[in-house]
Structures are given as C-alpha cells and as structure tokens.
Ligand SMILES: NC(=O)c1ccc[n+]([C@@H]2O[C@H](COP(=O)([O-])OP(=O)(O)OC[C@H]3O[C@@H](n4cnc5c(N)ncnc54)[C@H](O)[C@@H]3O)[C@@H](O)[C@H]2O)c1
C-alpha cells in the first residue's frame with residue numbers, strides 16, 4: 001500500500017465490474033430459459049450451479065423449525081436487538097401522504113403507496129449474510145410492503161443456512177425459495193409455476209446476480225448496481241493508527257477488489273497506519289482476500305492540510321467514510337459525498353454493517369455523489385392528487401388552454417375549455 005501525496009488526479013481505483021461478454025451471454029441464456037421452462041429450468045440450473053437436487057423450491061415450516069434448533073440463544077438475542085435498532089431507524093424515514101386545500105377549492109396532494117411485492121436476494125455462494133436480510137427486509141416492512149419474497153441459493157445438501165432461515169423467520173418472511181443466481185432474479189421478474197412475480201428486486205449478489213438485475217430492470221424495478229465495498233478514513237494526528245488499520249481491513253476482507261483508503265494531512269500517522277495494516281493482516285482468516293485488496297486497491301493519501309483532505313474525501317465520494325479527527329462533528333458540514341459517515345474513533349464501520357440502525361446497502365463507485373443508502377422510500381411510490389373546483393377550473397382554464405396551444409395541442413386546450421362552456425351554459429340557465 002503506497003503512501004502518496006494527494007493531488008486532484010489521484011482518485012479511488014474504481015472497480016465497476018460490468019462482467020465479461022461470456023458472463024453477459026450466460027445470464028441472457030439463463031433468463032430466457034427460465035421464461036420458457038419456468039420451474040423445470042430452476043431445478044436444473046440449481047443442480048448445475050449449486051449441486052443441489054431439490055424436491056420443492058419453497059422452504060417448509062418444518063425446515064424453519066429445524067433451523068431454530070441449531071441457533072443458540074445468544075445469536076437470537078443479537079439478531080433481535082439488531083432488528084429493533086434497524087426498525088427504529090427506518091421508522092424515522094417514513095413519510096405521510098399529504099393534501100392541501102386552497103381558497104378557491106383546489107385540492108392538491110401526494111399519496112404514498114407501498115409496493116405490492118418485493119423480492120429480496122440473499123447471497124448464499126461463498127458465505128451467508130443474515131445482516132443482508134435485516135437491511136433489505138426491514139425497510140420494506142416499515143414501508144408497508146405486503147408480500148416479501150426471499151430467494152437464496154441452497155447449499156449442496158439442498159438446505160439454506162440455519163441463521164439465514166432463522167433471521168427470515170424472526171422477520172416473519174413466509175415465502176422463501178431455495179434458488180439463487182440469475183435464475184432466481186429471472187423467476188422473481190417473470191414468475192414461474194411456483195413463484196409469482198414481484199415489482200422490485202433488491203439485495204446484493206455476485207456478477208451473475210447483478211447482471212440479471214440489470215437485464216430485468218424495466219419489467220421490475222431494482223435497487224442499485226452495487227460494486228465491491230469501499231472505506232475511506234479521514235484522520236488527523238489525534239487518531240489511533242491501530243483503530244484505522246483495523247477498520248480498513250474490515251472492508252478489505254470482503255473482496256479482493258474492495259478498496260480501503262486513508263486520507264490524512266499527517267505523514268507520521270500515514271506511516272504508522274501502513275505498518276499496522278500489514279501487522280494486523282497476518283492474523284486474519286481471510287488474509288489472502290484482504291492482502292489482495294490492500295495491494296491492488298488500498299491507498300494512503302497525504303494532503304497539505306485538512307481542507308485538502310476534505311476535498312479528497314468529496315472527490316472519492318466513498319461508500320463508507322470514517323472521520324477520526326479531534327473534532328469530527330465540526331467537519332460534517334464540509335463533507336458532501338459519502339454513503340455513510342462514521343463519526344469519531346469508536347464508530348467503527350462494522351457498527352453500521354450489523355447493528356446501529358442505518359442501512360448497510362450503500363452507494364459505491366462514487367455514486368454517493370448522487371444517490372443514497374437503501375431506505376424506506378425505495379419501497380414506496382407516490383401518486384399526485386389533483387382536484388379543481390368549478391371556481392378554479394373557470395379561473396385558470398383560459399391560461400391553461402393558451403399554454404396548450406403554445407405546444408400546438410388543440411385537444412388539450414379544448415378539454416379545458418369544455419369546462420368554460422359549462423360556465424356559459426350555467427349563465428344561460430340562470
Ligand atoms: N454490498 C453488500 O451489502 C453486500 C452484502 C453481502 C454480500 N455482498 C456481495 O455479494 C456477493 C455474493 O456472491 P456469492 O457468489 O457468494 O453468492 P451469490 O448468491 O451472489 O451467487 C451464487 C450464485 O451464482 C451463480 N453462479 C455461480 N457461478 C456461475 C456461473 N459460472 N454461471 C452462471 N451462474 C453462476 C449460481 O447460480 C449461484 O447460485 C459477494 O460479491 C459479496 O461481496 C455484498
């Protein structure tokens with residue numbers, strides 16, 4: 001990991017993985033096969049990619065009951081406390097429908113409606129992610145989504161991970177299917193004999209899942225095209241190098257293409273953090289992944305001062321930003337682009353991954369410049385409400401008709417003027 005003097009043209013190494021042409025072709029093939037052969041295709045593809053032969057796609061109540069026997073009380077208590085925190089946080093994001101009435105009787109408003117059905121993809125290939133279930137299902141529930149469908153690839157013995165099942169059960173998810181990859185995304189978008197289609201698909205996954213989500217977008221909505229994890233730590237001389245190194249490694253262990261970056265005006269701190277990172281790396285179970293990430297995508301940028309460090313942070317627009325400085329809250333106003341901002345030395349990134357409450361599904365690849373963490377709004381849609389009273393139609397009709405004629409739309413103009421004719425008609429009758 002190089003220590004580099006920061007300059008504007010040095011930036012985070014972006015890792016937008018759009019897949020190879022072979023991967024895209026494979027995903028297109030899987031999607032059209034699922035559209036044609038439905039459940040038969042799901043069974044065959046699950047055997048091919050996950051090595052599992054399934055009797056039924058849907059997880060049964062007895063499988064859920066069995067999973068509870070393998071999960072200890074301490075795990076259950078942690079899951080429940082995390083669930084409470086995440087629900088409370090997302091509860092604050094809820095918006096209300098509203099209407100205003102003006103003095104001429106015009107009523108305008110906005111009606112908020114939860115989506116009818118949402119599919120949540122829970123990755124299941126190399127690891128299991130119960131936290132992903134909490135972060136995707138709970139905001140959907142807070143929004144009021146009635147039908148939440150979970151899909152996840154089965155293990156070779158045809159089961160799902162016990163903690164994954166128990167987490168889903170704790171949230172009251174009833175419809176869980178043992179299918180993953182592009183085939184699961186296709187089933188959620190187009191439906192099969194067993195799986196009814198949904199309106200939106202959320203949740204992370206590997207390149208096959210991400211490409212499939214891109215391809216079905218339009219038939220259904222999707223959350224985002226999430227890239228590998230990123231962390232940027234903004235620190236000054238008061239920060240602890242061991243804390244910073246530990247937090248950088250917490251994201252490096254996700255993926256060889258994850259990126260961990262330190263930005264600091266303090267060269268001594270930069271040197272101490274580099275040393276700590278390599279020391280702490282030695283004892284990590286996922287050392288190979290973290291080492292590759294630090295080697296290929298890690299960086300330490302030394303800036304002239306804190307102002308330039310803040311410019312660097314905004315340029316990087318990271319998924320996760322930690323601020324470990326003497327007065328971190330004083331810097332908040334100057335930070336414009338970051339998915340989640342972890343303030344102060346005790347707010348390590350995993351606090352947000354699992355427990356504190358905010359969502360861990362965050363914009364990556366610099367998209368924090370224009371997008372937000374997954375939130376309750378992502379599971380609702382808005383309808384505008386318009387009511388014109390007779391008075392308002394008569395007061396504004398001529399202006400609207402004139403506007404329509406500016407655009408050459410005569411039928412628009414006449415539709416509004418019909419209401420003015422009624423005015424004359426009313427007058428004649430008087
Ligand atoms: N951003 C987040 O919040 C977050 C959280 C958890 C996981 N993740 C990411 O999700 C990803 C999970 O990936 P994973 O692979 O472990 O699980 P996954 O469930 O995404 O993918 C497994 C599926 O990929 C499909 N597949 C595998 N090889 C294939 C091939 N050659 N052709 C077609 N399909 C194929 C199979 O259908 C298999 O079931 C990781 O990149 C992880 O970092 C991100």
Ligand SMILES: N[C@H](CO)Cc1c[nH]c[nH+]1
Pocket residue numbers: 129131132228229230319353360361362
């Ligand atoms: N840090 C990941 C998002 O970038 C989310 C996650 C899930 N589990 C642990 N971490």
Ligand SMILES: [Zn+2]
Pocket residue numbers: 229250251254350353
């Ligand atoms: Zn993480």
